[in-house]
Amino acid sequence: MNVQALELFQDGAAVAGFPGVATSTGTVDASGTLDVVLTTHSTFVLRATSQGGQDEATITVFQQVDESEPNDDAATAQVLTTSGAPVVGMVSPAGDEDWYAVTVPAGGWIRAWTDDGAGACPFDTYMTLTSTDGVTRLAFDDDDGVGACSFLQPGAIDPGAANLAAGTYFVRVRAYSSSVTGTYVLHVEFGGPGCGNSIIEPSEQCDDGNTAAGDGCDAQCTYEPNGTFTAPGAPQLLSLAQSILHPR
Numbered sequence: 001m002n003v004q005a006l007e008l009f010q011d012g013a014a015v016a017g018f019p020g021v022a023t024s025t026g027t028v029d030a031s032g033t034l035d036v037v038l039t040t041h042s043t044f045v046l047r048a049t050s051q052g053g054q055d056e057a058t059i060t061v062f063q064q065v066d067e068s069e070p071n072d073d074a075a076t077a078q079v080l081t082t083s084g085a086p087v088v089g090m091v092s093p094a095g096d097e098d099w100y101a102v103t104v105p106a107g108g109w110i111r112a113w114t115d116d117g118a119g120a121c122p123f124d125t126y127m128t129l130t131s132t133d134g135v136t137r138l139a140f141d142d143d144d145g146v147g148a149c150s151f152l153q154p155g156a157i158d159p160g161a162a163n164l165a166a167g168t169y170f171v172r173v174r175a176y177s178s179s180v181t182g183t184y185v186l187h188v189e190f191g192g193p194g195c196g197n198s199i200i201e202p203s204e205q206c207d208d209g210n211t212a213a214g215d216g217c218d219a220q221c222t223y224e225p226n227g228t229f230t231a232p233g234a235p236q237l238l239s240l241a242q243s244i245l246h247p248r
Helices: none
Strands: 005-010 041-050 053-062 087-091 098-104 109-115 125-130 137-141 167-175 182-191 225-229 236-239
Touching: 087 098, 087 167, 098 109, 098 182, 109 125, 109 167, 167 182
Parallel strands: none
Antiparallel strands: 005 041, 041 053, 087 182, 098 167, 109 182, 125 137, 125 167, 225 236
């Protein structure tokens, strides 16, 4: 495909100076780097245009948050306000627990996991989701994430992390072993009910993490029939969405 134009958008606005004009050979010189200043996060869309149409790639970039001690219990929990922003934390000294607070609306959900920020697991973590009272455990996980890292998945796997009452909840991170210390990256996503959040809620048949049509699960999170076949009795609907549950 000969690219005729290459454009970059930041939060819906075109990035000035980014290569986007076709050369005489029908290609684009897209060399160079882009420096941006983030206050919380930005969504970038790279759009390539050719004679065959347009194609886009989207990525959201977050400003890193550092853990703030003391955050050893519900009363001193570090408040997280941006869903998805990575938090660099440290279990130190041995036996340390780090608490983080997030607020969700009625019907809300919380998804959280740990890693080293580059797709690997720094050490075996253990994570707990605690209710608004700071005591009641709603969900917990040891090593459902990458390697021996933790991953709380709202929905069928961790139902206690979905369909929450409005309020402030607590994500607690510690090392599985009381003798281990180390640095980790915590990712916490949270929000309210709605189609496209990868959680099958009471009013939904499916949820594949988007609201696009034609992929087996439509914009209202109901199955999209892919065809029919005739069997004894009456025609039966076929759907591609039967296995669409809650992708990460």
